[in-house]
Amino acid sequence: MPLSYFNKIRLLVLLTYTVQYFLCTNQILRAEEGVIFENPYQKVEKQTDVTTFTIYFGKKSTLIPKADLTRLQTVADFLNQNRNYEVIIDAHAVEGKTNKENVIISEKRSLEVERFFLIHFVEPNQIRRLFYGNSKSPNLTKEHEALNRRVEIKLQPIN
Structure with missing residues (x-):
């Protein structure tokens, strides 16, 4: 040829x-x-359930990770269409030196998630925010510290 x-x-x-x-x-x-390729070096939590999920934060960080912004947007859209549902934000932290610092860090994380919902037009009466510090952490060892830097999101009907 x-x-x-x-x-x-x-x-x-x-x-x-x-x-x-x-x-x-x-x-x-x-x-x-084309095809979307996932980052093989990043821990990705595959979740199909939108009613409950967990957001993991960096050490002493209150910034919502970019990967979780789309999940929060899905929840905000659901709450905007279903005014008879509420979101419960449970925040945890274990990286402070004292229990008071842990409560402050977890409060800031819950405020950040609440601010996201308010910016996306979720009604304030649909948001319940709780912050525990390290009082409800499943494990206080160094190996599980990353799992304790979290905010749990739960959707439920308003009673």
């Missing part, structure tokens, strides 16, 4: 997160919908 035939069919395939790019021999870049 002539060499020009191979030049015509040669494609350079570049893969990114959601789009595949094809560079044809005539130097036109064409995009097609």
Whole structure:
């Protein structure tokens, strides 16, 4: 086969997160919908249940991780469409030096989640916020410290 035939069919395939790019021999870049690849180095908690889930925070952090923002948005949308439901925010912390510091950190985390819901037009009467510090932590060992830096989200009908 002539060499020009191979030049015509040669494609350079570049893969990114959601789009595949094809560079044809005539130097036109064409995009097609591709496959989303997950980060293999990140712990991902696969959850199909929207009524209860857990958000894990960094050490002494009150910032909601980006991966959990979409789950919170789903809950906010549900609460906006169902005004007879409420969200219960249970916050925990174990990284403070004293119990008082743990309560303050867990309160700030619960405030951050509440602020997210308020920004997304959830009614204040649909939000219940509780913060425990380390009083309800399942385990106080160093190995399980990351599991204790959490906020638990629960949806239930308003009584």
